[in-house]
Amino acid sequence: MKKIIKGLLLGVSLLLLTSCQGQTTEKQPLPTTNRKEETGKIVSTGRVDEAEYQAVMIDGKYEISQARTLSASYLNSHYNLANFESGLLTLSKENYSVDSYLFREGQLLDKQTIMNWLDRKSKDNPTGLNPESEGEPLVVQQVLEQDYLDKKTQKLAGISLGIAVNQVDYSQDPARNIDQETALTVGKQAAQTVIEHLRQIEAGANVPITVGIFEQATKDDIAGGAYLLKGMTKGSEVTKWTEVKEEYITLPVPEGETNSATKDGISNKYRDFKEMVQGFFPNLSGFSAIAHYQDKKLDKMVIKIETKYYSETEIISFTQFVGKNLLSSLNIPGEIEVQINSIEGPQAFIVKKANENTISSHIFN
Known part of the structure; x- marks a missing residue:
């Protein structure tokens, strides 16, 4: 019964999130990349569903992500939001067993870094993942990080990255369609940029990274989007992408x-x-x-x-x-x-x- 109530409350909470597709142009200096692992006492939440991860709490408190509000702000519907987050959890289970790993909200990628990535590339924003020209549609819509800690050592032992790409860019009027091949190509390039960034952070230098590329559905599609590709890093790159057969x-x-x-x-x-x-x-x-x-x-x-x-x-x-x-x-x-x-x-x-x-x-x- 706890599982049932938990599932319903999750659905209700997602419905309360405000969704829009606005982009920000605010720029701030990028953070230093020598972030280390947390040193506080780690305990887990426990679980009522054996198919799900136990989550991490540091010094008795649940660790929220620095970028926790971005997915709700940038994705165009709560249906896309739900599929983007839950789908990455599903991909993670293929590489990080729920019995051997603990889940933690992403701690290595900060909010401003992700916001800069999601904006257009420019002289003032050289790290932008989207095309510089206003005549081209915005393709990369969101970057999501999930962390996985080894249950025995309680150290970071795996990272999962979700890269959301657009099927339709609503940032301009009229909206512009994006063909899937172009979206996936840009998504792969974005994934490579994020991986290289994580490798410069001490805590993310050597851990395996699971990557999924998610195609965001149109804003009136109540089914939401789905993951199209998945991959696993070998060093600092994904050497092989595999189709995700999900609908x-x-x-x-x-x-x-x-x-x-x-x-x-x-x-x-x-x-x-x-x-x-x-x-x-x-x-x-x-x-x-x-x-x-x-x-x-x-x-x-x-x-x-x-x-x-x-x-x-x-x-x-x-x-x-x-x-x-x-x-x-x-x-x-x-x-x-x-x-x-x-x-x-x-x-x-x-x-x-x-x-x-x-x-x-x-x-x-």
Whole structure:
């Protein structure tokens, strides 16, 4: 139950973040690059989910990143923000085991350095990662650092970098499309610059660095963007980039489109489930779903239902109906999460874990 409440609170907190795509031109001197590891007493948060990292606390306090507000400020939607951060965690687990490493918010890259990178290259800003000419679109939209400490030594033993590139540049009117090949080329170059910077910092000089290049979706896409490439450093460069086979798909898929959700029939199953629920409970103001695929296989589906039911009995009846029919109508192998909300806030939460035929639910009083 703690896991369920934790997941819902995370989703609610993300919805409260303000998203925009403004760029700043403020310049300040770059910081020195001899930053060392923290020397305070390290403890972990513990965990309620064995699939997730324990996080680091220094001297009894959670360490926040110096650049903690940038992702929310620069990415164009909370959907992109959620996928950017959680996707990098997923890539990290391939190289840093949750049982052997502790998670720490990025501590080596400071806010001003990242802001300078995200601006255009110029005489006043020679480190800018975006094209100097105003006639060219802004490609690099965000840089995210995550740190991983060895559980036994409690020393920094791995870094993960997320480089977010744009599919559309909204900084000028009209907005400009960016072809994927160009975005990935610029993203790789940006990754190389950030890696070289980290190698100049004492704490980051020798640790392995996992890198992912994330394509930000358009601002009206409720599925959000996804990682396209991943790599691992060998020395001070990534010698091999590998495709990340990941998709976030809005359901149901429009007629005429083809993707993983149409090929495996999930889109049609969801459409039938949605129509059946709406048939019995017509007083709904919203009904949407996002399917997450990895390697062409459904990993998780998140369904959000907005209701106009307010009495306790209405909410209980509706939750029981949805939960029961979830098993019969959406009998799929991946995890399913249903968030039931009203204009006043969350009302109920239902979860079916992957490859299981039982559900868990919670109704908020």
